[in-house]
Amino acid sequence: xxxxxxxxxxxxxxxxxxxxxxxxxxxxxxxxxxxxxxxxxxxxxxxxxxxxxxxxxxxxxxxxxxxxxxxxxxxxxxxxxxxxxxxxxxxxxxxxxxxxxxxxxxxxxxxxxxxxxxxxxxxxxxxxxxxxxxxxxxx
Numbered sequence: 001x002x003x004x005x006x007x008x009x010x011x012x013x014x015x016x017x018x019x020x021x022x023x024x025x026x027x028x029x030x031x032x033x034x035x036x037x038x039x040x041x042x043x044x045x046x047x048x049x050x051x052x053x054x055x056x057x058x059x060x061x062x063x064x065x066x067x068x069x070x071x072x073x074x075x076x077x078x079x080x081x082x083x084x085x086x087x088x089x090x091x092x093x094x095x096x097x098x099x100x101x102x103x104x105x106x107x108x109x110x111x112x113x114x115x116x117x118x119x120x121x122x123x124x125x126x127x128x129x130x131x132x133x134x135x136x137x138x139x
Contacts, residue, residue, distance in 0.1 A: 012038050064121045
């Protein structure tokens, strides 16, 4: 039975201990961090390996790929995406801004899907208010 848990792993490939643990624990999904990212081929192999370890070809694999300063996959293999706020500041036309946001999200989704990642942990809405942390708007 699948457990209500999301686990990470230690590096670019699974260790034998991780593989055995995941097979027994049967987590709902996995999350990748910067330490897990090297190249497109390596990330694809890791996502395949994670899913194989629990026998679930559709298991969720998450990453925090927001753009701006919060980007686990970046150059030289992937573009450096601007923070979401940059799309809104690029134009005074609300419809054009919405389309820029949509296109930026589609490009990131394409990058993630290509390496087997199917969940992006990005914020739905950042509200910049006086006194808010400076991370707000820069992701």
